[in-house]
Amino acid sequence: MSKQGEQMRSNVLRVLRQRDAPMSAYDLLRELQSDAPRLAPTTIYRALEKLVERGSVHRLESLNAFMACRCEGPVDMSVLAICDDCGAVEENLATSVHEQLSNIASQSGFEPGRRVVEIHGRCASCTVDEVHS
Ligand SMILES: [Zn+2]
Secondary structure, three states: OOHHHHHHHHHHHHHHHHOOOOEOHHHHHHHHHOOOOOOOHHHHHHHHHHHHHHOOEEEEOOOOEEEEOOOOOOOOOEEEEEEOOOOOEEEEEOHHHHHHHHHHHHOOOOOOOOOOOEEEEOOHHHHHHHHHO
């Protein structure tokens, strides 16, 4: 693995960790281009792909965006709750949910791979705001 690749991955991860909300690959590109104007989109995509593979970054399929993993648990066992009002994402470990999904799929002989569980709705603070306004 190249040193440059490693450097890029740690830069991408740093930017994602600084941000509380999910970012698109394009957001990341723009952010990182302030230090490296010639940075190419494919470099970002490659770094993201590796980070997702390692479990340091989550891909939010329904938003086509990325966020740093904040849970300490096993890769691919979280449920992501996405607030449609403020964009906050809550990450919860839900091993049993994922095991159940795999079991359901394998009943028909299907070999389950990556599972994605995303819930859209409104976070607690956005629900509170509504009550008070
Ligand atoms: Zn919210």
